Amino acid sequence: MAVIGPLLVGFATTLKHLFRKPITVNYPEQKFPMFPKYRGKQVLMRDENGLEKCVACGLCSVACPADAIYLEAAENDGTVMAGPRYASVYQIHKTRCIFCGYCEEACPVGAIFMGKDYELAVYSKADFVWDKKDLLVPAAVSSPQPRAGTEAQTRDSGFGIRD
Amino acid sequence: MPDIRTETMTVNMGPQHPSTHGVLRLVLELDGETVRSVAPTIGYLHTGIEKTAEQKKWQQVIPLVERMDYLSAQSNSMAFCLSVEKLLGLEVPERVRWIRILLAELQRINSHLVWLGTHGMELGAVSVMLYCFRERELLLNINELIAGFRMFPSFMRVGGLREDLPRGFHDAVRAFLDRFPQKLDEYEDLLTRNRIYIDRTRGVGRISKEDAIAFSLVGPIARAAGVDYDVRKVFPYLGYDAIDFAVPTRTEGDVYARYLVRVAEMRESLKICRQVLERITPMGAWAVADPRITPPPKDRVYTEMEALIQHFLIYSQGFTVPAGEAYVPVEGPRGEHGFSITSDGTNRPWRVKSRAPSLLACQALAKMTVGGLIADLIAVIGSVDVVMGDVDR
Ligand code: SF4
Ligand code: SF4
Numbered sequence: 157m158a159v160i161g162p163l164l165v166g167f168a169t170t171l172k173h174l175f176r177k178p179i180t181v182n183y184p185e186q187k188f189p190m191f192p193k194y195r196g197k198q199v200l201m202r203d204e205n206g207l208e209k210c211v212a213c214g215l216c217s218v219a220c221p222a223d224a225i226y227l228e229a230a231e232n233d234g235t236v237m238a239g240p241r242y243a244s245v246y247q248i249h250k251t252r253c254i255f256c257g258y259c260e261e262a263c264p265v266g267a268i269f270m271g272k273d274y275e276l277a278v279y280s281k282a283d284f285v286w287d288k289k290d291l292l293v294p295a296a297v298s299s300p301q302p303r304a305g306t307e308a309q310t311r312d313s314g315f316g317i318r319d
Numbered sequence: 320m321p322d323i324r325t326e327t328m329t330v331n332m333g334p335q336h337p338s339t340h341g342v343l344r345l346v347l348e349l350d351g352e353t354v355r356s357v358a359p360t361i362g363y364l365h366t367g368i369e370k371t372a373e374q375k376k377w378q379q380v381i382p383l384v385e386r387m388d389y390l391s392a393q394s395n396s397m398a399f400c401l402s403v404e405k406l407l408g409l410e411v412p413e414r415v416r417w418i419r420i421l422l423a424e425l426q427r428i429n430s431h432l433v434w435l436g437t438h439g440m441e442l443g444a445v446s447v448m449l450y451c452f453r454e455r456e457l458l459l460n461i462n463e464l465i466a467g468f469r470m471f472p473s474f475m476r477v478g479g480l481r482e483d484l485p486r487g488f489h490d491a492v493r494a495f496l497d498r499f500p501q502k503l504d505e506y507e508d509l510l511t512r513n514r515i516y517i518d519r520t521r522g523v524g525r526i527s528k529e530d531a532i533a534f535s536l537v538g539p540i541a542r543a544a545g546v547d548y549d550v551r552k553v554f555p556y557l558g559y560d561a562i563d564f565a566v567p568t569r570t571e572g573d574v575y576a577r578y579l580v581r582v583a584e585m586r587e588s589l590k591i592c593r594q595v596l597e598r599i600t601p602m603g604a605w606a607v608a609d610p611r612i613t614p615p616p617k618d619r620v621y622t623e624m625e626a627l628i629q630h631f632l633i634y635s636q637g638f639t640v641p642a643g644e645a646y647v648p649v650e651g652p653r654g655e656h657g658f659s660i661t662s663d664g665t666n667r668p669w670r671v672k673s674r675a676p677s678l679l680a681c682q683a684l685a686k687m688t689v690g691g692l693i694a695d696l697i698a699v700i701g702s703v704d705v706v707m708g709d710v711d712r
């Protein structure tokens with residue numbers, strides 16, 4: 157009995173789980189919403205007139221611990237953004253980036269934010285580098301600040317996992 | 320009939336082996352099924368993080384050190400921050416101290432859950448793995464909630480925290496704390512008195528107290544062998560001395576004792592979390608008010624010139640740390656862990672040396688396994704809980 161008893165307790169435990177609701181999420185058909193602060197693929201923002209916000213100060217690049225950001229500044233003629241300088245080249249190397257969020261913290265004008273996109277697989281090596289056309293939000297989208305910090309939580313505190 | 324061959328056989332186990340916890344490679348000499356010698360080979364996961372850290376500004380080192388021991392990210396960054404803060408002579412606000420303790424204890428539970436899951440699975444208890452990873456998911460979600468990243472939140476910073484706690488943090492932690500004790504009982508139902516598990520683990524991988532001290536083993540392995548050493552008690556940091564908790568120890572020093580110690584540790588961690596959660600106010604300071612170290616809030620950066628200049632200085636130059644050396648040990652999930660840092664007075668470390676408990680555990684593997692059976696080797700490797708990222712740095 158001393159041997160069988162604990163085994164029966166164990167079997168009862170696993171048997172109980174048979175009747176619980178499964179916690180499995182059938183990715184990719186079913187997805188979790190990300191928490192508001194989720195750090196996924198970066199996005200470059202536009203201002204309310206649809207012009208680029210980045211002033212090419214390079215602060216994100218020096219703050220990046222993985223040296224993943226490369227940018228080139230150019231004089232602006234007024235069509236790309238409001239200020240005098242803009243980034244003519246802005247690249248983030250996906251395989252270097254560790255998604256630490258330092259670039260977002262460092263940006264003094266709120267031009268770069270960590271987005272929610274986490275499905276980052278690509279077919280070709282060249283696609284490992286995100287440049288401006290991959291990072292910039294489409295012009296039509298106005299730019300509410302995605303990380304105001306006061307948004308309601310998108311997942312319940314049970315985090316979608318039930319007993 | 321030919322004679323039975325009796326010479327010993329050399330077998331290579333790992334680095335691509337599912338039960339060597341990453342890329343540990345063991346060269347085994349076997350006599351039948353008995354292990355005659357064990358020679359661990361390390362270096363397959365060498366990341367060069369210690370060296371890379373010398374080229375980074377102090378604050379930039381944090382995401383790197385978190386990736387050393389990838390199961391205890393919060394403890395790693397906390398250990399690093401404590402060392403740097405000691406050199407800087409900084410005193411972090413009380414609220415930050417409690418939050419750090421809370422996160423470190425949650426990290427300990429997190430790490431022990433991974434350990435229990437994988438260790439159970441290696442011995443055939445697959446359900447334990449599934450259950451443990453289910454609860455771990457909650458802890459990873461807390462990380463995602465506070466910092467947006469599940470494994471490596473880089474939430475602790477020199478001088479405090481990355482930002483304030485988000486809304487719903489207390490509820491999320493409380494939900495976990497309320498739910499977890501029953502789950503722990505569930506794991507124990509599956510293993511603690513299970514004859515099969517006991518037969519596989521009791522008396523296996525023994526190490527004596529003297530040997531544990533001689534190999535300078537720390538953490539649950541040493542405590543399972545009777546060494547009553549816990550940094551939280553011996554050199555209290557961050558205010559652990561104000562918290563009521565026990566340090567579970569056993570004397571057997573075998574795999575089963577390590578299991579019992581770790582499970583008991585999870586219960587103690589829960590106790591600590593409950594006490595600390597009470598003390599964390601929902602709002603309050605999350606970093607020191609030192610303009611050299613803590614960047615100004617973003618809304619001021621967007622509007623005020625002075626804040627903008629300060630912000631630029633912090634992110635482009637960083638801060639300098641007075642020349643000197645510091646080492647502040649913390650009790651990580653795998654035992655005493657800390658960063659011995661040397662500064663030459665500039666904005667980058669001159670040397671960052673990690674004291675890695677996994678490396679020491681690796682060295683004691685031979686002591687624990689020689690003379691035993693090869694099947695038990697799996698149980699022992701699992702029980703010492705080596706994280707190769709911590710061994711190789
Ligand atoms: S998330 Fe971190 S690693 Fe990635 S680009 Fe930004 S600063 Fe660099
Ligand atoms: S994204 Fe921000 S930090 Fe980076 S260059 Fe542009 S403005 Fe500067």
